[in-house]
Amino acid sequence: MNFELTLERQMMQDSLRRFLSDRYTTQVRNDLLDSDAGFSADIWAQLAELGILGALFAETQGGYGGAGFDLAVVFEELGRAGVVEPLLDSAILGGGLIAAQGSADQQKLVEQVIAGSLHLALAHGEPGSRYDLPHVETTASQQDDAVILNGCKAVVVNAEAAGYLIISAREYGAPRDEAGISLFLVPSDASGLSMRGYPLLAGGRAAEVVLDRVTLPVSARLGAAGAGYPALAERAAAASVALAAETLGAMETAMALTGDYLQVRQQFGRPIGAFQALQHRMADLLIELTQARSAVINAAGHLSAEPRLRDLHISAARNLVARVGRLVAEDSIQLHGGIAMTQDYALAHFAKRIVMAEHRFGDADYHLEQFIDLTAT
Amino acid sequence: MDLSFSAEEQTFRAELRLFLADKLPPEMADAVRLGRGLSKQDHQGWHAILNAQGWLAPNWPKEFGGCEWGAVQRHIFEEECARAHAPRIVPFGLSMLAPVLQKFGSKAQQDHYLPRILSGEDWWCQGYSEPGAGSDLASLTTKALRDGDHYVVNGQKTWTTLGQHANWIFCLVRTDPTVKQQAGISFLLIDMDSPGIEVRPIILLDGSDEVNEVWFSDVRVPVENLVGEENKGWTYAKYLLTHERTNIAGVGFSQAGLAAVKRLARSQQHRGRPLIENPHFAARVAQVEIDLMALSTTNLRIVSAAAKGQAPGVESSMLKVKGTQVRQEINDLARRAAGVYAMPFASEAVQGSNEAPIGPDGTAAVAAQYFNNRKLSIFGGSNEIQRNIIAKVKLGGGG
Ligand SMILES: Cc1cc2nc3c(=O)[nH]c(=O)nc-3n(C[C@H](O)[C@H](O)[C@H](O)COP(=O)(O)OP(=O)(O)OC[C@H]3O[C@@H](n4cnc5c(N)ncnc54)[C@H](O)[C@@H]3O)c2cc1C
Ligand SMILES: Cc1cc2nc3c(=O)[nH]c(=O)nc-3n(C[C@H](O)[C@H](O)[C@H](O)COP(=O)(O)OP(=O)(O)OC[C@H]3O[C@@H](n4cnc5c(N)ncnc54)[C@H](O)[C@@H]3O)c2cc1C
Numbered sequence: 001m002n003f004e005l006t007l008e009r010q011m012m013q014d015s016l017r018r019f020l021s022d023r024y025t026t027q028v029r030n031d032l033l034d035s036d037a038g039f040s041a042d043i044w045a046q047l048a049e050l051g052i053l054g055a056l057f058a059e060t061q062g063g064y065g066g067a068g069f070d071l072a073v074v075f076e077e078l079g080r081a082g083v084v085e086p087l088l089d090s091a092i093l094g095g096g097l098i099a100a101q102g103s104a105d106q107q108k109l110v111e112q113v114i115a116g117s118l119h120l121a122l123a124h125g126e127p128g129s130r131y132d133l134p135h136v137e138t139t140a141s142q143q144d145d146a147v148i149l150n151g152c153k154a155v156v157v158n159a160e161a162a163g164y165l166i167i168s169a170r171e172y173g174a175p176r177d178e179a180g181i182s183l184f185l186v187p188s189d190a191s192g193l194s195m196r197g198y199p200l201l202a203g204g205r206a207a208e209v210v211l212d213r214v215t216l217p218v219s220a221r222l223g224a225a226g227a228g229y230p231a232l233a234e235r236a237a238a239a240s241v242a243l244a245a246e247t248l249g250a251m252e253t254a255m256a257l258t259g260d261y262l263q264v265r266q267q268f269g270r271p272i273g274a275f276q277a278l279q280h281r282m283a284d285l286l287i288e289l290t291q292a293r294s295a296v297i298n299a300a301g302h303l304s305a306e307p308r309l310r311d312l313h314i315s316a317a318r319n320l321v322a323r324v325g326r327l328v329a330e331d332s333i334q335l336h337g338g339i340a341m342t343q344d345y346a347l348a349h350f351a352k353r354i355v356m357a358e359h360r361f362g363d364a365d366y367h368l369e370q371f372i373d374l375t376a377t
Numbered sequence: 378m379d380l381s382f383s384a385e386e387q388t389f390r391a392e393l394r395l396f397l398a399d400k401l402p403p404e405m406a407d408a409v410r411l412g413r414g415l416s417k418q419d420h421q422g423w424h425a426i427l428n429a430q431g432w433l434a435p436n437w438p439k440e441f442g443g444c445e446w447g448a449v450q451r452h453i454f455e456e457e458c459a460r461a462h463a464p465r466i467v468p469f470g471l472s473m474l475a476p477v478l479q480k481f482g483s484k485a486q487q488d489h490y491l492p493r494i495l496s497g498e499d500w501w502c503q504g505y506s507e508p509g510a511g512s513d514l515a516s517l518t519t520k521a522l523r524d525g526d527h528y529v530v531n532g533q534k535t536w537t538t539l540g541q542h543a544n545w546i547f548c549l550v551r552t553d554p555t556v557k558q559q560a561g562i563s564f565l566l567i568d569m570d571s572p573g574i575e576v577r578p579i580i581l582l583d584g585s586d587e588v589n590e591v592w593f594s595d596v597r598v599p600v601e602n603l604v605g606e607e608n609k610g611w612t613y614a615k616y617l618l619t620h621e622r623t624n625i626a627g628v629g630f631s632q633a634g635l636a637a638v639k640r641l642a643r644s645q646q647h648r649g650r651p652l653i654e655n656p657h658f659a660a661r662v663a664q665v666e667i668d669l670m671a672l673s674t675t676n677l678r679i680v681s682a683a684a685k686g687q688a689p690g691v692e693s694s695m696l697k698v699k700g701t702q703v704r705q706e707i708n709d710l711a712r713r714a715a716g717v718y719a720m721p722f723a724s725e726a727v728q729g730s731n732e733a734p735i736g737p738d739g740t741a742a743v744a745a746q747y748f749n750n751r752k753l754s755i756f757g758g759s760n761e762i763q764r765n766i767i768a769k770v771k772l773g774g775g776g
Binding site for chain 1: 506509511512513516535536579580581582583584645646647648649652655657658661705709712713716717718719720721722735736737744745747748751752754755756759760761764765
């Protein structure tokens with residue numbers, strides 16, 4: 001066993017952390033949250049230049065990373081700085097699906113993603129699907145050499161910025177069948193595709209997407225007809241590693257802010273950190289945070305394992321990190337008192353990132369249930 | 378022991394339901410149900426409707442125009458109002474300042490201010506906390522120096538809830554800096570239109586603008602605006618705090634919140650079945666409901682004892698801690714129930730426009746409310762401070 005990061009990953013971690021601590025200040029972030037775009041094109045370009053987007057893809061895909069630990073290192077730093085730029089959507093989900101499933105032609109888009117010149121979004125979840133991954137009611141019907149999509153997609157993060165949407169649709173089978181789901185690469189200006197965009201509570205933007213007889217050439221399919229599910233499940237697992245690691249980083253910052261504040265805030269003639277009631281809360285949080293890091297390591301280390309083993313570790317990590325995340329977010333606010341309730345104080349954003357991460361690709365209960373299903377037999 | 382409601386109490390509940398069905402404007406109830414912000418006019422409108430019925434001041438003595446209701450009747454009132462999604466009664470004038478004036482104010486102050494609270498002519502806010510004086514309220518430094526028949530006030534209050542709507546603020550100010558902290562504080566009524574007052578909004582983490590900073594520079598306040606005696610303000614402030622905590626358990630709010638969670642969980646699908654049928658989610662809901670049932674009785678027991686003259690001390694601290702835990706847990710359940718639709722930010726712009734909110738009915742504000750209600754365990758004496766009080770009384774130790 002070796003729990004050290006490789007030299008390359010350490011260097012990437014250092015340079016990303018340095019870049020973000022210089023550039024991604026609370027003021028910059030709060031301005032971004034208020035902006036129409038919801039994130040900074042400038043910072044996006046610089047992240048690409050630093051090679052951070054490339055680190056999320058394997059060498060065979062044109063990158064130089066792509067393993068669970070690459071994702072974990074990058075997203076922990078993004079979480080630590082409270083970054084709202086859509087790396088998860090454009091790179092891990094969108095780029096990752098094209099890289100894994102695309103034809104040679106389609107794969108050329110991955111270069112653009114890595115270069116920072118193309119945004120993507122995964123339009124998969126639907127108003128009635130909640131976190132249930134195989135639940136797809138959007139239909140794809142093939143007529144000669146055209147495919148027609150009809151349906152609605154819910155909370156499609158980064159849809160408005162995306163040049164292409166990767167849309168899941170059912171070619172055959174019942175709404176919850178794994179077989180029968182296809183993925184399509186759809187230009188965001190395709191006729192019949194409309195969206196209603198809105199900001200997200202924890203930063204960034206999303207849209208409700210309506211597909212009304214969106215007509216595509218069959219060449220828009222990503223991979224074989226009806227066989228998209230395994231790739232989706234693999235990318236959902238990768239997204240979960242990223243989200244768990246991001247939450248870990250955000251928790252580190254929340255704890256650091258809280259620890260510092262307990263030293264400086266004086267009440268009753270002493271720093272509030274002198275009260276044992278608060279010291280014990282901090283101690284408990286540190287214990288839980290240590291556990292969360294281990295769970296993230298377990299998940300990252302099993303991202304390329306066979307699906308059952310992979311998903312077992314993913315669900316374990318997401319469940320544990322969701323529980324710890326809620327505790328850290330709530331207690332960090334509580335231990336600060338009123339100041340933490342304000343938008344301007346840095347903690348507010350981290351608390352929101354931590355809690356709202358639970359709403360992507362399954363909350364604590366969803367992953368508990370997955371874990372039970374995977375371990376019961 | 379008899380846990381049933383008397384015939385009169387049941388009649389009262391029926392009367393209340395009819396009144397609410399008849400008089401509570403549906404758009405107001407919708408706004409409350411969906412967690413949209415209420416305007417000053419909304420609050421004032423609801424107060425006026427209650428006042429016309431004579432029900433605006435459930436806890437005031439009759440001589441001042443109140444209902445003088447007993448514990449059970451107040452409990453029913455709170456339950457039914459919350460159930461109908463009525464706006465809460467804004468507490469600062471009605472349940473905080475009024476009891477202080479009724480007990481310690483001069484006849485002239487009572488005659489002048491109390492009717493204006495009922496009529497809605499005055500909107501009061503609470504000027505206790507300061508940047509440096511939160512839990513340690515007695516360390517406050519806003520000072521009031523006597524100058525002829527005026528006090529001259531300098532300093533800053535903060536966290537002033539709905540101060541942007543207020544035309545009056547009741548403040549704790551330091552009138553004697555030379556004595557022990559608690560001994561040099563006075564209770565002062567200040568006209569918000571006085572020269573030298575500036576109100577600056579504080580935006581909270583859910584984007585709401587319900588609290589403010591209030592700055593005082595050389596604000597001249599007539600001496601007749603002093604409540605009771607100079608330097609006795611701490612006694613009045615503590616008296617007020619026990620009133621601040623009367624509806625602190627928030628049982629009605631929790632009941633309404635839990636009903637909303639169940640509605641949402643019935644409408645949301647999880648793996649092809651209603652979420653409410655999911656054993657993990659159902660267990661969370663049941664757990665809170667069990668706590669809430671006991672809390673409702675705890676609340677009635679304590680409030681009834683208080684009505685018989687046993688001043689609630691440590692018990693109100695217990696109600697505060699458990700009541701806020703239950704409310705916050707319900708906010709968490711609502712967030713969970715909304716699934717991915719907890720993520721959109723229901724800004725006023727979206728909510729206020731004619732566009733339908735994003736996501737299924739009842740999901741738009743759940744995450745914002747979850748974050749906003751973290752305040753419940755911070756204000757009115759934080760839950761840590763309440764635990765210190767409980768421990769001190771029960772163990773005789775310190776905090
Ligand atoms: C089954 C068993 C096996 C043991 N084996 C060994 C052994 O092999 N060798 C050995 O040397 N000892 C052994 N011990 C003794 C053990 O180390 C002591 O029980 C322990 O140090 C606690 O001391 P105490 O029981 O006197 O409790 P106390 O120290 O009196 O503590 C009572 C309570 O007060 C709390 N408390 C005390 N101080 C503080 C503080 N500053 N802040 C907050 N809370 C505080 C404690 O956590 C505890 O809840 C054993 C004890 C048990 C029960
Ligand atoms: C939304 C909101 C609305 C408010 N509205 C009003 C209002 O209208 N008017 C008004 O006057 N005030 C208002 N307040 C202020 C509120 O009463 C204070 O926030 C509260 O008293 C806590 O003070 P603080 O925020 O300065 O936290 P601090 O007192 O600095 O506390 C920070 C942390 O230390 C803990 N702590 C402090 N002392 C101890 C101790 N001895 N032992 C253990 N733990 C301790 C606290 O529990 C908390 O966890 C409001 C606050 C909020 C958030």
